[in-house]
């Protein structure tokens with residue numbers, strides 16, 4: 001007898017519901033008593049542009065020759081009411097990111113890169129800096145609930161004005177900038193005590209609802225001689241109604257930001273659980289514009305997880321006039337670069353996962369106000385990287401447009417697309433690949 | 445444009461649109477204007493940037509004298525929402541009442557409301573001085589960052605909610621203080637500061653010592669002081 005036979009054991013199994021991330025967050029919450037705040041956008045897997053494919057040309061559709069045949073990329077924003085609309089050479093803009101959340105060097109680099117490619121940058125919650133005005137040929141000035149640094153002189157030296165109603169990462173939430181980043185300069189621009197944890201308002205102080213917004217837009221136009229395009233930015237939540245109301249309020253341009261969109265600092269629970277993916281928001285927004293006979297008259301700029309020229313092309317095919325990038329632009333500057341791996345490790349993270357942008361310790365010198373760290377970013381070199389990246393995205397978008405026989409990237413259309421998943425087919429309202437099935441009411 | 449007995453240039457909103465009137469006012473480098481027939485027009489006399497003297501003979505709509513710099517604007521009547529919002533400098537005076545968000549986010553200058561002001565008076569104020577002859581509505585001085593709000597009458601619910609460094613003086617009753625707003629002692633320096641402001645606003649005969657002072661308890665300046673590194 002050699003004893004009882006060894007009983008096979010079930011392998012240790014971790015719960016899909018209580019996964020490691022969930023468990024670690026429960027322990028963190030239990031230890032601290034405060035919610036998790038972080039930067040960047042939604043990290044969970046969501047239906048996205050990768051779930052769409054272009055069909056390309058075939059016997060019944062003729063392609064254009066790459067490099068030889070014209071494929072236009074320029075776009076005019078704001079010609080509905082503004083006497084000085086914005087002319088962009090490429091349909092990719094740089095999203096609003098505040099000085100405060102970003103270093104002055106990073107703002108300068110964004111301006112340099114965008115200007116080299118003939119596109120615009122955008123201020124953020126915290127006012128306009130000389131660095132960004134000086135280095136941005138086209139600068140959009142955000143008009144936010146906090147009104148930090150807001151003044152009529154900057155309003156007049158902006159090239160467009162963006163009334164921010166919401167942001168994709170946090171529709172319904174105000175800004176946050178924690179004490180570590182409220183340096184003397186940031187505090188001075190915002191008129192706040194240095195070093196406090198600042199929460200900016202989530203509602204505008206002097207208007208509520210579309211009827212007020214219409215009058216607010218009138219005031220902004222009166223102050224700026226009806227010259228500047230007025231954008232209205234909304235987080236993707238009820239895109240059909242929000243876009244219709246923005247148009248009704250007199251917007252020249254609507255900016256629609258999906259839940260993958262980055263943020264400088266927001267509660268993780270907000271980022272991951274409020275708002276809808278941009279893939280699901282574009283078609284309702286375009287439907288609202290079309291029903292009002294305003295498609296292409298009020299331009300639609302979309303954002304939230306745009307990463308490459310294919311994403312740009314898909315946004316345009318679904319009916320947008322341009323896209324906007326935040327996170328991807330920061331990565332092009334040098335955010336989360338593996339060259340700083342040792343520093344990321346010292347912060348308890350790794351390159352690619354670093355999102356404690358609110359703490360101001362960014363090894364890449366981008367999301368910080370620490371002068372030593374900020375000095376790591378060379379605005380000229382970083383600006384060149386951004387310009388290169390924008391050029392690649394544009395070439396990629398043109399490659400796809402030509403393959404689909406389009407002489408202008410904005411001639412891309414939903415008929416050029418199919419979906420890989422039923423969810424994406426339903427949200428983007430294009431057929432599931434290999435079928436003619438569009439799920440949902442009104443599908444075919 | 446005609447000229448009235450006070451040697452003011454007269455602009456008539458019965459005959460010209462707001463755009464034309466504002467363009468004339470914005471182009472002026474000085475002088476005095478009277479605006480007739482405002483009839484509740486919105487965005488009137490906004491975006492001014494010179495020491496012009498403007499009298500508006502009647503009621504105005506939203507955002508009158510918005511973002512004012514240097515100009516002196518008097519409304520002989522009532523004002524709608526957002527009177528002198530984001531004012532930078534100069535003076536805006538209303539002889540009647542003002543609706544919501546009067547002086548909102550103002551960075552400097554002086555706003556005087558001789559009647560009552562509605563809700564959110566001085567919301568997010570950033571350096572402006574506001575004097576209200578009557579009472580203010582609820583949520584006044586919400587998130588007020590700096591500057592001074594003086595109320596000769598009463599204040600509504602949630603005065604100074606989430607206030608930063610603005611100073612609030614109220615002579616009458618306060619229906620309730622908002623989060624992190626507390627009553628503070630009225631020391632000699634505060635009486636002197638308030639008396640100077642009252643005088644500047646045309647209320648020099650009102651005794652500053654009869655007011656009570658409110659400001660920030662500074663308890664909300666950090667989410668969680670014990671655990672600043674944890675979020």
Ligand SMILES: Cc1cc2nc3c(=O)[nH]c(=O)nc-3n(C[C@H](O)[C@H](O)[C@H](O)COP(=O)(O)O)c2cc1C
Pocket residue numbers: 039040041095096097098101102123124125126142164166167168233257260261262263264303304305306324325326327328357367
């Ligand atoms: C660091 C950072 C700061 C931001 N600050 C602002 C801001 O001040 N105002 C605003 O409207 N959006 C802000 N956003 C959101 C962007 O404007 C934009 O909506 C978003 O980044 C787009 O999504 P993407 O990051 O996936 O490209 C910020 C985003 C980031 C990453």
